[in-house]
Amino acid sequence: MLAHTTDTGRFTEHLWDRTKDLRAAIDDLEFLRLLGDGTLPPEVFRTYIEQDSLYLAGYSKVLAILSAKSPDAQAAQFWASSAASAVSVESALHDDLLSGGRLPEREGEPEHSAACLGYTSYLIATAATESYAVGAAAALPCFWIYAEVGRDLATRAAAVLAADPDHPYAQWVTTYGADEFQESAAAARLWVDAAAEVASPRERAAMETAFTIATRYELMFWDTALNPQPWPAS
DSSP: OOOSOOTTOOHHHHHHHHTHHHHHHHHTOHHHHHHHTTOSOHHHHHHHHHHHHHHHHHHHHHHHHHHHHOSSHHHHHHHHHHHHHIIIIIHHHHHHHHHSSSSOOOSSOOOOOHHHHHHHHHHHHHHHHSOHHHHHHHHHHHHHHHHHHHHHHHHHTHHHHHHOTTOHHHHHHHHHHSHHHHHHHHHHHHHHHHHHHTSOHHHHHHHHHHHHHHHHHHHHHHHHHHSOOOOOOO
């Protein structure tokens, strides 16, 4: 039988260990290497920011659904405040990057990539149709993996930031490596652990599946910014 906790007793540690190969693949992505050393082509960074903006519009809906389905007021407040932050703080950062004249201009409106649309559609469907616990597990990789990636990038990009504090990539690194985002990721883990404590074995298995699928989408989302997979021609 598959264990659902680790020596720490935390269900989320089991989820983290369960997805270690996927996370290693994320760590090895060329996109993140180039982003970390500041050499990612500006047009690729713009594509990523555009897709992340589209993603956040869907993700904020996921967090709002979780707030509505939360088992208590404290959990509801966390997910609701996270939804508000995704809309206001993070979206404002993206808008500034896209309209500040530091990235190449684009004609027309951006279109969801297949990875972006698949990811947001999966998260919204899971939050809406599955239990609160399963929806929360699906939402967790976005918090946790972004926090880990951001913290690593902040370290690797130190020389870039010292040479050019206004480098457009520096703003992204600062946001996701900041203490506030790290604290939000830690809090999201606590709420998923709390949900797992009262979940049935079948529900915990569904939580594991949801976390794994969302982690796969995280890998695809990062990778397709540099290696796009165009939609079939209309």
